[in-house]
Amino acid sequence: MFTNYSFTVKERFLRYVQIDTQSDPQSTTCPSTEKQKDLSRLLVQELKDMGIADAHLDDNGYVYATIPATTTKQVPVICYCSHVDTAPDCTGQGVKPLVHHNYDGGNIVLPDDPTQIITPADHPYLKKKKGEDIITASGTTLLGADDKAGVAVIMDMAHYFMTNAAIPHGTIKILFTPDEEIGRGVDKADLKKLGAQFAYTLDAGERGAYEDETFSADGVTITFHGVSAHPGYAKDKLVNAMKVAAAFLEALPKDTLSPETTYKRNGFVHPVRINGIAEKVTLEFIIRDFITAKLLEYENLLREQLAQTLQRFPGAKADFEVREQYRNMKEVLDKHPQVSAYAKEAIARAGVPLIEMSARGGTDGSRLSFMGLPCPNLFTGEMAFHGKHEYVSVQDMQKSVETIVHLACIWEEKS
Incomplete structure (x- = not known):
C-alpha cells in the first residue's frame, strides 16, 4: 500500500x-x-x-x-x-x-x-x-x-x-x-x-x-486557614497557614506513594501546586492509580494526615475538596x-x-x-x-x- x-x-x-x-x-x-x-x-x-x-x-x-x-x-x-x-x-x-x-x-x-x-x-x-x-x-x-x-x-x-x-x-x-x-x-x-x-x-x-x-485520576485541593495577627503582637494569636501546610507536606510518606518512588502499576499521591500567604494557603494534589477504588484510599490517607497536622496547630482549619478528573x-x-x-x-x-x-x-x-x-x-x-x-x-x-x-x-x- x-x-x-x-x-x-x-x-x-x-x-x-x-x-x-x-x-x-x-x-x-x-x-x-x-x-x-x-x-x-x-x-x-x-x-x-x-x-x-x-x-x-x-x-x-x-x-x-x-x-x-x-x-x-x-x-x-x-x-x-x-x-x-x-x-x-x-x-x-x-x-x-x-x-x-x-x-x-x-x-x-x-x-x-x-x-x-x-x-x-x-x-x-x-x-x-x-x-x-x-x-x-x-x-x-x-x-x-x-x-x-x-x-x-x-x-x-x-x-x-x-x-x-x-x-x-x-x-x-x-x-x-x-x-x-x-x-x-x-x-x-x-x-x-x-x-x-x-x-x-x-x-x-x-x-x-x-x-x-x-490511570484513574482525581484532583485534591486542601485550603489551610490560619489566624492572622500583627507580627509584632502575635504571641499566642498568630497561626501561620504556611507553616501548617509545610508540616502537612513534611509528614507525607517519603519512600512510597510519590511519583519519584513508584513505577509500573503502583499509584501515587503528588502535590503539584502551592500558593498562599500566612493567613491562607492552597495546596493542590493529583491522585493516580490503575484501580479506581484505591483513589479513595489515598484521599482518606490525606484526610487522616490533615487531621493529625491540624491537631498540632490549634486554631488552624482546612477545607478538603476532591474533583474527579478521569477514569x-x-x-x-x-x-x-x-x-x-x-x-x-x-x-x-x-x-x-x-x-x-x-x-x-x-x-x-x-x-x-x-x-x-x-x-x-x-x-x-x-x-x-x-x-x-x-x-x-x-x-x-x-x-x-x-x-x-x-x-x-x-x-x-x-x-
Whole structure:
C-alpha cells in the first residue's frame, strides 16, 4: 500500500512544532491560550487544501473534519484524535527542530545549550534507533512531539486517503483538541457533531505501543486557614497557614506513594501546586492509580494526615475538596473488544511488533471513553515528553501513519 507513497509526516511535523501552542493551567478560558488556535487554523487550511470540505475550527479551539467513506458497506464511523497544545512544564516558544539524519547511536548534544545531552544511557529507546532520522529541539525548549507527532501522523493519514481514493474505508472523523496537557482536552468537545462511534488517540510513545489502560485520576485541593495577627503582637494569636501546610507536606510518606518512588502499576499521591500567604494557603494534589477504588484510599490517607497536622496547630482549619478528573479507559474498552483487536491487527500489518502498555497518566481517550466514545491510544514515536530532551523518530511516525491507514481499512473489511 505504501510502496509508491511519499510520506509527508516529517515535513508537517517540522512545520507544526515551530508554532507555540503551550497551554496554561491558570487560565479559565477555552482554549486556555489563544495561540493554540494558530496551529489549529493552519491545520484547517491544510485539510481544506486536501479537499476535506467540512474542516473547521470552533470558538473553543477544536478542529473537526471528515474524510468521506469510499465504500458502500455500512461501516462504524471511527475518529482519530490528537491534541495541539504542549505542556506548561517547559517552554515551547521559539522551537528550532533539528533532524539528526542516520543517527549514529551516540550522544546527541543540543547546540543552543551544549549542557543538554540526550544519551542512550538515559534514554534506552535510542539504542533501537540507530540508522533512523531523529528529530530533537535545539536545547532551550521542548520539542512538542507530544502531541504534534500525533497531529502530523493524522494529517499524513488524511493526505494518504485523499490521494488514494480507490482504497475502501468507512467515514473517518478527525478531532484535534486544545488543553489536553492541563486536563481539559475534551471539556467542550461536541461528540454529537463529531458523530463517531469509536475513536483512537495518537499520543503514545515507542513504535508498536498500544495502550488500552490508563490511570484513574482525581484532583485534591486542601485550603489551610490560619489566624492572622500583627507580627509584632502575635504571641499566642498568630497561626501561620504556611507553616501548617509545610508540616502537612513534611509528614507525607517519603519512600512510597510519590511519583519519584513508584513505577509500573503502583499509584501515587503528588502535590503539584502551592500558593498562599500566612493567613491562607492552597495546596493542590493529583491522585493516580490503575484501580479506581484505591483513589479513595489515598484521599482518606490525606484526610487522616490533615487531621493529625491540624491537631498540632490549634486554631488552624482546612477545607478538603476532591474533583474527579478521569477514569481508567479499560473499564469501557473491555466491553468493546473489536476496538482493541482491530488496532492490534493494524499494528501487525504495518510490520511492527506489538507492545501492550498501561499508561501511567491519562489521555483525551480516558475521558472520551466514559463520554460514550471508546478510545484507546496508539503510538507515534514521541519520547521524553515535556522536557528539553524530547525526541521522535521520523521512521516511527511513518509506521504510525501506516498503522492508522491499515486500521481504517480493517474496520471496512470486518463490517
